[in-house]
Amino acid sequence: MTSSKYSPIYLDSLVFFLLQNSSFNQLFTNSTGGCIYITENASNKKSTNYDRYFISSSNFTQCNALQGGAIYIDSVQGVAVGNKSLFALNNAYVSKFSSISD
Numbered sequence: 001m002t003s004s005k006y007s008p009i010y011l012d013s014l015v016f017f018l019l020q021n022s023s024f025n026q027l028f029t030n031s032t033g034g035c036i037y038i039t040e041n042a043s044n045k046k047s048t049n050y051d052r053y054f055i056s057s058s059n060f061t062q063c064n065a066l067q068g069g070a071i072y073i074d075s076v077q078g079v080a081v082g083n084k085s086l087f088a089l090n091n092a093y094v095s096k097f098s099s100i101s102d
Contacts, residue, residue: 007029007031007032007034007035007036007037007065007072008024008027008035009035009036009037010033010036010037011036011037011038011039011053012039012040012041013039013041013043014052014053015052016052017038017053017054018054018056019054019056019058020054020055020057020058021056021057021058022058022059023059023061024058024060024061024063024070025059025061025062025063026061026062026063027062028063028065029064029065029066030065030066031065031067032066032068032074033065033067033068033070033071033072034060034063034064034065034068034069034070034090035063035071036071037068037072038072038074038079039074039075040074040075040077041075042075044077045077049077049078050077050078051079051080052077052078053076054080054082055071055079055080055081055082056081056082056084056085057082057084058085058086059085060086060087060088060090061086061089061090062088062089062090063090063091064090064093065091066092066093066094067092067094068092069091069092070087070090
């Protein structure tokens with residue numbers, strides 16, 4: 001799947017989000033977050049630090065974006081990724097001629 005501007009999953013200031021037992025393969029965007037873009041505005045954040053976005057037992061393979069190959073996290077209070085999740089062969093292209101791979 002190719003997206004010119006947006007990630008397949010765009011999350012903005014949610015109270016709670018759980019992604020579980022999911023697979024993302026060969027996704028690409030010309031922007032940020034090849035699979036998931038997570039952002040949060042200041043008014044949504046709590047005074048105590050706790051996770052509200054959870055990723056568990058999920059696979060991210062060969063996902064590409066200009067920033068945040070598989071997941072782009074922008075000013076988020078807390079994200080937890082479970083130890084059964086796999087990130088493989090994802091790329092974030094930081095300039096025209098270079099990339100960062102996991």
